[in-house]
Amino acid sequence: MDISKYLEIAQNFIVDYGIKVIGAIVIWIIGSWLIKKIIRGISKVMSKNNYDVSLQKFLLNLIGWGLKILLFLVILSQLGIETTSFAAILAAAGLAVGMALQGSLGNFAGGVLIMIFKPFKIGDLIEGQGELGVVKEIEIFTTKLTGLSNREIIIPNGALSNGNIINYSTEGTRRVDLVFGVSYDADIKQSKEVIMNVLTSHPKILKDPAPAVTVLELADSSVNFAVRPWCKTDHYWDVYFDVTENVKEALDKAGIEIPYPHQVEIQKKG
Numbered sequence: 001m002d003i004s005k006y007l008e009i010a011q012n013f014i015v016d017y018g019i020k021v022i023g024a025i026v027i028w029i030i031g032s033w034l035i036k037k038i039i040r041g042i043s044k045v046m047s048k049n050n051y052d053v054s055l056q057k058f059l060l061n062l063i064g065w066g067l068k069i070l071l072f073l074v075i076l077s078q079l080g081i082e083t084t085s086f087a088a089i090l091a092a093a094g095l096a097v098g099m100a101l102q103g104s105l106g107n108f109a110g111g112v113l114i115m116i117f118k119p120f121k122i123g124d125l126i127e128g129q130g131e132l133g134v135v136k137e138i139e140i141f142t143t144k145l146t147g148l149s150n151r152e153i154i155i156p157n158g159a160l161s162n163g164n165i166i167n168y169s170t171e172g173t174r175r176v177d178l179v180f181g182v183s184y185d186a187d188i189k190q191s192k193e194v195i196m197n198v199l200t201s202h203p204k205i206l207k208d209p210a211p212a213v214t215v216l217e218l219a220d221s222s223v224n225f226a227v228r229p230w231c232k233t234d235h236y237w238d239v240y241f242d243v244t245e246n247v248k249e250a251l252d253k254a255g256i257e258i259p260y261p262h263q264v265e266i267q268k269k270g
Contacts, residue, residue, distance in 0.1 A: 024078045031071040039064055051115065059112075107141040110157035114138060124169035125233060128160050173206065174236050176229050180247055181222030183257040188215065188223065194254045195227055198246045204235040205243075222259040 039060055046056045115138065120126045124135050126145070131153045133145030143160055145153040168174055182191045192213045199211040209230045216226035227247070231239040251258055 020079050024075045027075055027078055028071070031074065035064065035067045035071065038067065106158035107156045110159070110161035111138070111140045111142075113161045114143065114157055119165050120167050120169075124167055126168065127166040129155050129163055131155060168236075169233050172233060173209075173230055174233050175209075176227075176231060176236060176239050176243065178227040178229075178240070178243060178247075179216060179224055180227055180251075181219060181224045181259055182251065183259050184221075184223060186223070186256045190254065191223075191225065191251070191256055194250050194256065195225060195247055198243060198250050199227070199229045202229070202239065202242060202246070204231050204239050205229040206231055 042063060043056065043060055046059070051059075114120075120135055122135050122138065126133070126135060131145060131147070133147040133151075133153050135143065136146045136152070137144040140157075142154050142156055145155065147153050180195065195213045196211070199205050199213070205211055206229075211229040212226075213228075214226050216224045218224075227243070229239060229243060248258070
């Protein structure tokens with residue numbers, strides 16, 4: 001038996017693969033250090049931009065695992081192992097998971113967009129997908145609202161982010177749009193003064209922007225006024241209901257008639 005031949009083969013094997021193994025270990029050490037640095041840097045950027053905590057954790061985990069898989073493939077390539085099959089398996093698995101969770105991924109993507117661009121925040125009064133309510137909680141897949149009748153409304157983030165969103169809280173003030181009709185026999189200037197007195201005397205109606213009372217239309221049986229007071233968003237419904245009641249009382253007190261439908265019955269004698 002030629003021992004020297006086998007020793008030479010073993011030596012060549014150790015030299016060839018030893019260098020590869022050492023290289024793989026070096027790549028693993030440096031790669032792991034770089035991944036930690038990258039994750040730490042992304043975390044600082046997210047914290048600086050006030051990203052949602054749950055979104056930060058999810059994205060950091062997702063990026064971390066992606067970088068670790070990439071590092072694993074680089075190490076396999078360094079060891080001389082064919083990585084094409086691994087990449088194909090990962091791609092196929094990703095496609096299968098994506099198809100199975102298509103709706104959930106859409107909601108996740110919508111949640112990410114909402115948390116990044118922040119079209120609304122917790123406590124805002126918004127309208128979206130035909131629902132109106134105060135934002136109670138923003139989650140990865142859904143957004144929870146508290147409806148005006150204290151209902152809990154859960155809207156998928158995919159649909160919410162792809163539709164129109166009306167945020168009533170962004171500007172801090174809202175205009176209350178009301179319409180009141182008076183008789184054609186009533187004096188227009190007097191009617192406007194009576195309504196305006198109601199608006200200017202209400203403590204929750206803002207002076208700036210100033211409230212407005214204008215003739216909206218000459219309807220079939222009434223002259224209709226567009227009444228437009230402004231208030232803080234939190235006072236909207238107080239102003240809405242108070243003005244509706246107070247204007248009715250003020251018009252009655254001034255002797256100004258508010259028209260209402262009349263029904264005429266015609267009887268034919270036989």
